[in-house]
Amino acid sequence: xxxxxxxxxxxxxxxxxxxxxxxxxxxxxxxxxxxxxxxxxxxxxxxxxxxxxxxxxxxxxxxxxxxxxxxxxxxxxxxxxxxxxxxxxxxxxxxxxxxxxxxxxxxxxxxxxxxxxxxxxxxxxxxxxxxxxxxxxxxxxxxxxxxxxxxxxxxxxxxxxxxxxxxxxxxxxxxxxxxxxxxxxxxxxxxxxxxxxxxxxxxxxxxxxxxxxxxxxxxxxxxxxxxxxxxxxxxxxxxxxxxxxxx
Numbered sequence: 001x002x003x004x005x006x007x008x009x010x011x012x013x014x015x016x017x018x019x020x021x022x023x024x025x026x027x028x029x030x031x032x033x034x035x036x037x038x039x040x041x042x043x044x045x046x047x048x049x050x051x052x053x054x055x056x057x058x059x060x061x062x063x064x065x066x067x068x069x070x071x072x073x074x075x076x077x078x079x080x081x082x083x084x085x086x087x088x089x090x091x092x093x094x095x096x097x098x099x100x101x102x103x104x105x106x107x108x109x110x111x112x113x114x115x116x117x118x119x120x121x122x123x124x125x126x127x128x129x130x131x132x133x134x135x136x137x138x139x140x141x142x143x144x145x146x147x148x149x150x151x152x153x154x155x156x157x158x159x160x161x162x163x164x165x166x167x168x169x170x171x172x173x174x175x176x177x178x179x180x181x182x183x184x185x186x187x188x189x190x191x192x193x194x195x196x197x198x199x200x201x202x203x204x205x206x207x208x209x210x211x212x213x214x215x216x217x218x219x220x221x222x223x224x225x226x227x228x229x230x231x232x233x234x235x236x237x238x239x240x241x242x243x244x245x246x247x
Contacts, residue, residue, distance in 0.1 A: 011073035014095040015081050019074075024131060027070070031128045034063045038115050064109050071101045100127070146243045147236055154239060158232035162199060165228065169221045170195035173214060180210040199225035 012019030019027065037059045046052050075092060082088030092098060104123045113119055133141060148155050170191040177185035184207045185191045194207045198218055209215050 011070065011077055013074055013077035013081055014092055014098045015078050017077075017081075019131075027131050028128065030063055030066050031124060031131075033059065034115075034124065035121075037063070038121070042116055060108075060115065064105075067101075067105050067108060071098075071105050074098070074101065097130075100130075143240070143243055147239045150242070151235070151239050154235035155232070158228050158235065162225070162228045162232070165221060165224055166192070166195045166199045169199060169217070172217055173209065176211055176214045176217065177209050180214075181207075185209075195221075198222050199228075201225050201229060 008020040008022035010017065010020040010023060012023070018024075037056055040046055041056050075098060078092040078095070078098070079089050082092065093102075104127050107113060107120050107123055108115070132138075167188075170188050173185050173191045173194060174188045177191070178187075183190075184194065194209075196202075197204050197207075199221060201222060203222075209218055
């Protein structure tokens, strides 16, 4: 499917022409507004605010109206590319992208599933991901694909090494700290959080080892994590430079 040059505010269609850049940015803005509203709607503290439910419902209605017009506009443009032949309307409706847009719209306008449900959130994350892929941001995706897969030994080796170190560190902390702090180190699964934030040098400080041996081991693995992160960063910069040269 080839991408056809269109004006900036073109709705797009289901037969090869994607939406214009300005309209695509509008889709991003509306989708982000929807996610932000859902996030606010899940906060109990806001429930006591005056007119909170009215404002939230109003935003939801606006988002629904936008995506309804988006679907109808794309469908109309698709049918127009077939010269409004009646027998071409059904293929336009049954196109994969059309069915996906209709499904996400149906989820949004019906009250059967709440907007905070994983189904709706996942559907709209996929929707905005497809929009990103079908826009000028595709070049960023192509760059990431090049970085990850062009020289896998330079990207996946540090990631694999980090994964092995993370699991090894979690196992050791489980053996060392399980009796001193069973709440956080009572299993390898529980130890993984401390292992991840330490190996990646994030270090939230919410969990700390109690024993001297645990502190020594943690220090050693933090330095190993710094080396792996530095190696991964250097490799990414090198591969990104190769991508720039190939442009």
